[in-house]
Amino acid sequence: MIKSNTTFPTKFDAIVVGAGPAGAASAYVLSKKGFKVLLVDRSREAGSKELYGGRIYLGPLKEVWPDLDKKAPIHRWIKKERASIMGKDGRIITIEYNAGRRTSFTAYLPELVRWMVSKAEEEGTIFVDEVVVDELLTSDGKVVGIRSGPDEIRSDVVIDAEGVNRLLLEKLGLVSGPRPEELALGIKEVLKVRKNEINAQFNVDDDEGVAWILMGDITLGIPGGGFIYTFNETISIGIVIHMANAIRAAEAGAINHSFELVENLRLHPYFNKLWKSSDVIEYGAHLTIEDGLSFMPKRLVYPGLLIVGDAAGLILNTGYTVRGVDFAVYSGKLAAEAVEKALSEKEGATEENLKVYEDMVRKSFMYNELKRHRASKELMKDPEFFTKISRIPLKFFSELYEIDKEVPTAYEAFKNACRSEDSGPLSLMFKLWGMVKKL
Amino acid sequence: MKRLRIEELLQRNVWDVGKKPHIEINMDACGSCESKLCVKLCPAGCYTVVDGKVLFSYEGCLECGTCRTVCPQGAVKWSYPRSGKGVYYRFT
Amino acid sequence: MVRVVVGIKWVPNTQAVRFDPKTGTLMREGVPSIINPPDLSAVEFALKIKERYGGEAIAITMAPPSAVKGLEHVLGMGVDRAVLISDRAFAGADTLATSYVLAEAIKKISRDVGKVDLAVFGQETIDSSTAHIPAQTASWLRWPYVYYVTDLEIKDDKVVVSRVLEDRVEKYELELPSVISVFMESIEARDVRLLHKLRAKIEKPIVVWSNKELKLDPRCIGLKGSPTMVSKITWTLEVPRKKIVYKPKDPEDAARWLISMLLKDEKTSKIFKWVVGG
Incomplete structure (x- = not known):
């Protein structure tokens, strides 16, 4: 047993729970500022429990690690943005945008997080892996440290970066249990494909990648979507389904096993030629947040405690853009700056002094983005949008292109498409306009 | 290309499964459940129905939290594997 | 007070190693290493001895530098310090050369740190299953050795060990120092603890010995x-599960049903008859 008169320190300036992008960023920034930081994670090795879709926006990350784009294990810079609307009958509309500059990239999150944690360790962070934190310790209404099994360690401030499953915050009574309305389930496969085959199939160079979102029938009409991202020598494919709607679909018998949806995508005749000689080398799943503002705890700051990353609800999902990793990193940085400020005051990490973090988040681009795109949340959860409205353009193009003798005018095609969904062109226009405004 | 069973998909991962389950199911609450959403929505297929009863195995758990989110009975006592056990992601 | 040395092996996670039937090679790319699982039982056993009699537990391994990860794990369980024997000169060793190095390292621990009373190993490794190492190390050291040990009791300069065989438990009295290997199903390893792991990270109680320190021929x-020499690696085909579920009334019913099923199948009935003798 370790005796109580241990020679090593068991009191830290800050303890960060969870070594994901948010936790690693806050530990790195705090250590760099000279604070004594303990970063605790449950994984065998930093990053080995990380799973996300596949694309990361560079901007916010560079504010923490200016040399990240040169030094971090980046795979491909997103060059082509694709979006597909998929129908039941093999009809698919795909649009492609060829980007002019590099703003986002693909990386294996386990690798990237390992890199981030190693940077924090270089600055002096003590990183402890293989340890599950069971509880945030409180005293007189203030968070004063962590407990894991029989062991307790104290700190002036705790940064909660535990992720989407907020076991610690739930235990403290700061947030309620998980609500299907606010969450979505992401399931993905990693396919091994030769580099030159990826380059040829997707028409990209060695360091260029594709981000591809899919909607419609790929999720059997359940609000959500599919995704395809290219890496150096792998392709990530997956689906995300809104949990409340997935529950309804399961109750209605429309879905037997969630994992079949990803296999449907891998075997889909429109896509499977892109990875015909592939081998599935990894399979995983993770919860993600559908509605960040609603998932966000009432406050991000409590006495001795700050909440960052997924746990703080900082994920933006507009349907065409998903931002989680960069938000997490940025919130970690803001939390670290707030802690620096608070600990320089006489009273230390009081709620009053930490409050500056809450203000920084609310003034930041993240909060702005979440607010600006809030309306799109309703759309993302709306089964009608995902079935009916996505079928109309498919019908329109089938009327226009699948011809025998007569070519309809575009207006006729549009009218027919609307009629097929029991809708007049005018009422549809209004509906569409209403929806587009939300995007 | 052939469709892979969930067991085959899970086999592609690196695992270091601990001896103790990290999730506990309250079988009394579970037994009275009609919808059995866990069976349909758990992405690892950890929940299966045998003779009308839900059978749970923690070994293939991807530690995502779906079961605790969808269980209408509140029967899932959910936690993480200790000592670094469980799934080990490399390319995700 | 006893000083226990526990040997661990840093092995590829064999569950994750796939076999390429086309080339006949193991696909180890991206497969992380783990501590040989039976060795975790040995570590647990060593920690129990240390707790019962006082003293210290020292982990040793001969491995590449990445094995620090594994040593941190056992330090996290409560091992006091660790020795990493790491040198290109040791690479490619079979069990003979490995046990020689381990034995010399144990002698060096006795010289530098203090007399070693017990060397504890796991029953076998998941990547080769030879079970040579504890026996060969004991031979090099000229210490007595008993395998499949489930318990022991130290009395002065002697130790009484219990070893399980299929149908009996045997007790042996050995002179200390001695070598044992721990029956791998007999004991479950404890969890890593926050304070132990923190100590491992801060105090870094791991020394690295190359052949500069050990000075071996x-x-x-x-x-x-x-x-x-490994002449060839081959594989056995996976046997698909039959997925038959039977709900027995009692254990006897279960055994009866199982035997009837084994006899029904052509392949298993042959093996079964051979095992039970006709």
């Missing part, structure tokens, strides 16, 4: 000291 170590 180059002809006896590494590839040169290894007479073993």
Whole structure:
């Protein structure tokens, strides 16, 4: 047993729970500022429990690690943005945008997080892996440290970066249990494909990648979507389904096993030629947040405690853009700056002094983005949008292109498409306009 | 290309499964459940129905939290594997 | 007070190693290493001895530098310090050359740190299953050795060990120091603890010994000291599960049903008859 008169320190300036992008960023920034930081994670090795879709926006990350784009294990810079609307009958509309500059990239999150944690360790962070934190310790209404099994360690401030499953915050009574309305389930496969085959199939160079979102029938009409991202020598494919709607679909018998949806995508005749000689080398799943503002705890700051990353609800999902990793990193940085400020005051990490973090988040681009795109949340959860409205353009193009003798005018095609969904062109226009405004 | 069973998909991962389950199911609450959403929505297929009863195995758990989110009975006592056990992601 | 040395092996996670039937090679790319699982039982056993009699537990391994990860794990369980024997000169060793190095390292611990009373090993490894190492290390050290040990009791300079065989438990009295290997199903390893892991990270109680420290004859170590040759690696086909579920009334009913099923199948009935003798 370790005796109580241990020679090593068991009191830290800050303890960060969870070594994901948010936790690693806050530990790195705090250590760099000279604070004594303990970063605790449950994984065998930093990053080995990380799973996300596949694309990361560079901007916010560079504010923490200016040399990240040169030094971090980046795979491909997103060059082509694709979006597909998929129908039941093999009809698919795909649009492609060829980007002019590099703003986002693909990386294996386990690798990237390992890199981030190693940077924090270089600055002096003590990183402890293989340890599950069971509880945030409180005293007189203030968070004063962590407990894991029989062991307790104290700190002036705790940064909660535990992720989407907020076991610690739930235990403290700061947030309620998980609500299907606010969450979505992401399931993905990693396919091994030769580099030159990826380059040829997707028409990209060695360091260029594709981000591809899919909607419609790929999720059997359940609000959500599919995704395809290219890496150096792998392709990530997956689906995300809104949990409340997935529950309804399961109750209605429309879905037997969630994992079949990803296999449907891998075997889909429109896509499977892109990875015909592939081998599935990894399979995983993770919860993600559908509605960040609603998932966000009432406050991000409590006495001795700050909440960052997924746990703080900082994920933006507009349907065409998903931002989680960069938000997490940025919130970690803001939390670290707030802690620096608070600990320089006489009273230390009081709620009053930490409050500056809450203000920084609310003034930041993240909060702005979440607010600006809030309306799109309703759309993302709306089964009608995902079935009916996505079928109309498919019908329109089938009327226009699948011809025998007569070519309809575009207006006729549009009218027919609307009629097929029991809708007049005018009422549809209004509906569409209403929806587009939300995007 | 052939469709892979969930067991085959899970086999592609690196695992270091601990001896103790990290999730506990309250079988009394579970037994009275009609919808059995866990069976349909758990992405690892950890929940299966045998003779009308839900059978749970923690070994293939991807530690995502779906079961605790969808269980209408509140029967899932959910936690993480200790000592670094469980799934080990490399390319995700 | 006892000083226990526990040997661990840093092995590829064999569950994750796939076999390429086309080339006949193991696909180890991206497969992380783990501590040989039976060795975790040995660590647990060593920690129990230390707790019962006082003293210290020292982990040793011969491995590449990445094995620090594994040593941190056992330090996290409560091992006091660790020795990483790491040198290119030791690479490619078979069990003979490995056990030689381990034995010399144990002698060096006795010289530098203090007399070693017990060397504890796991029953076998998941990547080769030879179970040679504890026996060979004991031979090099000229210490007594008992395998499949489930318990022991130290009395003065002697130790009484219990070893399980299929149908009996045997007790042996050995002189200390001695070597044992721990029956792998007998004991479950404890969890890593936050304070132990924190100590491992801050105090870094791991020393690295290369052949500069051990000063062993180059002809006896590494590839040169290894007479073993692997001529071929082959594989067995996966047997698909039959997925038959039977709900027995009682254990006897279960056994009866199982035997009837084994006899029904052509392949298993042959094996079954051979095992039970007709």
